[in-house]
């Protein structure tokens with residue numbers, strides 16, 4: 573990998589965006605590498621949680637705007653639709669649909685597609701140095717990379733629209749206030765706090781977590797939600813982890829889940 577690093581810590585795969593001098597702005601290479609890393613995390617049974625973070629002072633400044641420099645400089649325009657299909661249309665689904673928990677440790681600024689990356693994760697823990705901006709409007713664009721679907725589901729329609737129409741930069745405290753992040757910690761505690769959360773999630777029944785994510789994602793109306801819950805619950809009722817959970821409760825001991 574050239575622009576990300578992937579490390580294993582027990583059952584947690586830690587993926588770090590690694591272009592610190594450019595605030596980890598997204599390139600085609602970085603997007604391809606992230607698709608590969610999330611695909612490997614999905615396919616490796618020993619991985620039971622993913623932690624996504626950025627190196628240096630930024631989390632991710634969104635699309636690397638210099639990547640299309642030549643097209644603009646020569647009076648042309650990049651084929652943005654084709655670019656989106658090659659990058660975020662592959663990356664965001666592999667993150668959102670990962671049947672394992674994904675923690676985002678937001679270490680610094682998250683802008684444009686960088687903010688979309690944070691909301692494609694399941695739980696966000698922010699450093700007090702984090703900032704968030706739907707930067708798209710500042711360059712005459714609309715939110716992409718799944719932002720129009722993901723952000724309203726996290727912060728609600730009105731706040732998502734307000735952030736997207738204004739491009740306002742908000743700090744970590746404001747992000748906590750609107751529910752964009754679950755927790756804010758001092759910068760020096762971010763690694764520990766997010767690592768502990770990922771490890772805790774990795775020790776839980778992974779199959780049930782994957783199913784719960786799919787149910788929340790797919791829920792549209794009560795009737796179909798009840799039906800989908802029943803089908804998934806019947807499947808979960810057959811898992812080793814369900815039996816272990818029930819037995820541990822009866823025997824008044826801590827459960828040992830295997831993710832199966």
Ligand code: LHQ
Nearest residue numbers: 594595597633634635636637638652681683684685707708
């Ligand atoms: C960057 C970037 C960046 C390259 C900072 N690219 N170098 C899809 C399809 C097609 C086209 C476009 O977009 C998309 C999706 C999108 O994501 S659109 C949104 C793209 N992102 C932005 O518009 C954000 C641009 N960046 C900023 O507004 C600021 O840099 C933020 C608010 C993120 C951070 O501000 P500061 O903390 O003041 O840092 P800085 O501006 O000084 O940046 C540090 C360096 O990083 C600097 O490089 P240099 O060589 O001068 O030190 C920046 O040029 C570079 N950088 N963002 N997106």
